[in-house]
Amino acid sequence: MFIVTVTFEVSPPQLQAFRDAMQTQAKNSLELEAECHQFDVCYDSVDSAKCFLYEKYADRAAFDKHLASDHFKQFDLTVGPWIVSKSVQTWIQESA
Incomplete structure (x- = not known):
């Protein structure tokens, strides 16, 4: 699985x-x-202006499709001006 975390x-x-x-x-x-x-979607228990996402996709290609989707593009345009900072990390989940 391909994992994406965003703060x-x-x-x-x-x-x-x-x-x-x-x-x-x-x-x-x-x-x-x-x-x-x-x-x-998670919000900091002390500072409600901090948001953390944990997203799980089948693979990198699925995440790339997510980024190319109309709903993501609209979301990104809408919230972009409201964001003070943003950090994105990607991870590979190995099978047990």
């Missing part, structure tokens, strides 16, 4: 709009992308 810091005045957009993005990714197996 966002969101501009506080835009936090609720970001949360709403992120909820839609997670739902769309799971419903519209057969090779997206998990899309968890």
Whole structure:
């Protein structure tokens, strides 16, 4: 499996709009992308402006399809101005 983790810091005045957009993005990714197996959205327990994503895809190609999807492109355009910082890391999950 191909794992993607993303950490966002969101501009506080835009936090609720970001949360709403992120909820839609997670739902769309799971419903519209057969090779997206998990899309968890977490918020810091102390600083609600910090968001962490844990996404699981069948492989790198599936993640690339995610990035090329219309719903991702729209999400990225919408939330881009609200993001203070963003860090993306990718991982390979080995079978047990």
